[in-house]
Amino acid sequence: MNLRDYFARVPLLLTMYVSLILGIGVVNLASAARVLRPNLPWVQLLWIVIGIAVALILGAIPASRLRSLLLPGYLCAITLLGGVLVFGIQVKGARRWIELGAFRLQPSELAKVATLAMVALLLSKRSERNGYTLTTLFRPLHPSRPLFLSGAMLAFLYTQWEVFDLDWLTGDRYDLHEGIFAGLALTLVLVWLVASLVRYFGEQEKPALIGPIECAALPFVLILVEPDLGTSLMLVLVCAAQILACGIRMRSFVYLMGSTGVVAGVAWTFIMHDYQKSRVINFLNPEADLHGAGYHAMQSMIAIGSGGQLGKGYGLGTQTQLSFLPENQTDFVFSVWAEEWGFLGVCVLFILFFLLLQQLFAMARTAKDDYVVLICVGVAAMFFWHMVVNVGMVMGVLPVVGVTLPLLSYGGSSMMTLFLCLGLVVNTQVWSDVEDDEAL
């Protein structure tokens, strides 16, 4: 396949929709950042160029080779997630970034893509004829799993023990307590590792070392303890969409949702005290506490509502230009757009996003391979949930969590994530009916 063939295979409609949304994003950013950081749109454009390059390179890697690269990529992302907890810099109470010279890398963003792809791969390897049941979903049900889970739990408690008021356990002996917790957690994880390896090498038919659930659970926990509620939530929602696309039996689905709901509801209403609840909320979502979430949500709703039918005009949004709108280059870009372009602008953006989703689903429908279906669905879910949570937040129907609006918010890490996703999709389309040896 030569370069011309390659570009001919890059899906045209998808590219068009993405470009339109990106165009809107840069134009909007130019207005949002005009007062405080006027060069921001240019930086964003640079990120877009880099992103396009990354996506095209990813697309050009032969499909089978890319699949074999997914596991190393995933492990790499997990390592970075572990690393950020130790070496990460702390900003406003959360460790989310690794400083690399002038840049700040947010490993959780990379982990989202890596996990999405890994889950797609793992799910596509096992097909259940009538959809997953609870037992098949959590298979292999192995004695080591409880060990892993309790190890993870203890590690979690160790990092954030103060939230749960464990003073009574430890008295004044800080060191002793830290030692016990860290040691116990490490031991359990090691035992799990050993047991799994023994099992893996001990049996004739090699079972998968980790199932899709664990594959998603590990980064989920690591991101949650940073803490970063928004990103970990995104991860879960994306993986859930992938599992749903594979099919899950209705009864199992109902059991799963029902039991989760009941346990969480009972714990929340009957067991936890108010101060514990507020601590958990503050812990999971420190931005809410530091900025005064109510104020931000209110200013955002004022910005959107005051836009009216046709908006206040480009560069004339008072909420934006007079800095009443917080974080207007990142989390609240939608409010800027809605204020300056009104309901008309909002409709245009919604239609473009829906067309993008519809395009991804069309690709999934025509795919010949489960892996391709799951990649398309996962990427669609990524766009969809980011958009829904972000827009729901700025319109005051969902709580304030730090989730960006895909393709519109400023930020290198999130831009890279999206282009990596698009690269995965392009890859599936380019190589859908091409054998590996026809590579460029």
Add this chain to the structure above:
Amino acid sequence: MNLDNQKRSVVTSQLNLLLAFAGLVLLLLLMRAFYLQMFRGEHYLALSRDNFIQTIPTAHSRGRIFDRFGTLLVTNRPSHDIFLTRAFLPDSERSIAKLGRVLGMSKRRQSELDAALLESLEGQEVRKLSFAHENPFGCEALDQFLREDELAGVTLRNRAVMASGCVVTIDNQVFPSRAAVRQRLQDALDYDPRKFQAAWDRAWRRSRRGQYQPFRIVSDVDEGAANQVRLEISRGLLPGIQMNDSMRRRYPFGDRASHVLGFMNEVSSRDLRQNAYKHYHLGDRVGRRGVERVFENYLRGEDGKRFYIVDAKGREHGAFHHHLEELGLEPIESRGGHDIRLTIDEELQEWTEGAFLGAAGSVVVIDVNNGEVLALASFPHYDLNELAGRGSGSAWLKLSRDALKPLRNKAVQEHYAPGSTFKAFTGVAGLVHGQIRSSSVKTCYGNFFIGRQRWRCYNRGGHGPLSLPTALKVSCDSYFYNLGVNLGLDRLASTAQHFGFGRKSGIALDGEVPGLIPTREYYASKGGGYRRGYVVNASIGQGDVIATPLQLANAYAALVNGGDLFRPRIVHEVRDATGLVTQSFIPEVIDHLDIKESDLEEIRRSLSYVTRAGGTAYSLRDVEKYGDLARWVRKSGVVIGGKTGTAQVVSLSKNIDHLDPEAVEYHKRDHAWFVGFAPIQEPEIVVVAMTEHGGFGGSASAPVVANVIRKWHELKVERGGAE
């Protein structure tokens, strides 16, 4: 792994379901946008305008008050109030929690730190609080945090060897905590700590009602402290504290004419709910008494308004002015209050206030030819500056509890039985209704009978045969008992009403009481019916007859000027800020009595005998008793006419001589009246002095009146007779 056909169909249906779900969610969100933008658009537009359009009232000064010659009596001075806004005050617990979270401290350490910080604030000399922190990650995190996000007052040492921990220092003067702000404010104001703490606590409690509303901590701080506070606010050391500059009243003469000028205080929240106060805001001051109250609308002026476009930090922004034009918001110029020129003569007022002899009472000086009040004093009076500044609340409370009722303007708000001063009007009634002529003679036997009921003349032995002039001179009771009975109550009342008795004089002062002249109708409506004895009492100004000192002065003015009753005036004219007269109050005759000029002349002549030999105020000429004053009365050539009066407060048992003040306890003593006018040939002023519980009018009040008339005469000569 390729999909077989059966599996494919399953996947397709799942995918359609997922896409439908996504579409539905997007639709719901779009509906939310529709609701916000199309349905509630106007509401949010208004809210956004509230954000960036700031309305700042432009201050104006209240009108000043001058005396008739332009002496400044009331003016304004700058004043500074200090407020707190709950939402903007820092919270040390939050600040510590922030610090604690960064450092990785336990809850217990945090609360210990909070306590230590509070303690360090109590003891003034400890400004900095240091502690070692052994968690290297925490130290590093704090280092990062301090670079990124301001946490004022926290510094970090041993950065180089941070691997083994660090020393964190908190400057309690800068660290964002409420206690620190309070302490700093107290230092800047230099107030008594206990009082300041109480004021702070009160404001803090009140602020629960509105997080973003300013609540006043202290009012009217002096200029030096205000400058200090302003400096610290500008340095950002007092977050949540605001200072408001306004104007307050200043009275160059302190307690001079306090009842005429009146005072102001703050509008209450109850007032603000009323329509009359719709142009007032919380914290505004409003005239409560006297001219300040009656002429509130002239004096007040109007706040101007300016509209600014501001950004989120409250800084003015150059653009977006088209919003102001769309809303039609144009700056409104403030309008200063109008100045008022009173009829009061400051010098005469000063003299009047100094001349009064009793503990409580009032003096009114009125110009007989136009009804202008030249001086009006009520006693005890009070220092207006005390009611205008800090601590006005307690000053007011003290005054309001005083048994002598200093807050009451006794010249218009209090009425008394006019006593013998009323006899002149009984005499006039007799002349008008043809009952007597001035030469008619009646005989006083010391007693007067209706049936078996007896009234006594104060002269138990009887005055013998009397004509009207003599009866007035000696103030014979029997003569007027007789005349009253012959006249009948209603005829007496109708004449008295022509002199303004029984109704408000209409002076521009607050709380005036009407007094009372009883009629047959009055007794009929009161129940119990009319008895002939009532007219006997009424004829000598006792019984149910009551009048204010001002009414009495005005009635005498009509008596001596030929029968014209003027509306008494306290305000000459109102001028706007440029000095242009906007309203001028001209003399207004509100009643006239038809009476022969010769009869009035007769009455006037009779009243001049009062200060001569045999008259009830003859003692004014007693040099031994009154010294200079008596010499002036004898020699000046200014003849003072007048009438004494004694208003009985309680009926005393017969064996106590109620004319001897020393023999009776204060609250049971009679009120002492004296009405004087001068000069006798062509009267120009009437002076009324009422000394509460002063005993006999001739000794308690007559010298006051004579003294005032003397000063008036001196001033007249001094000013070359211009007045």
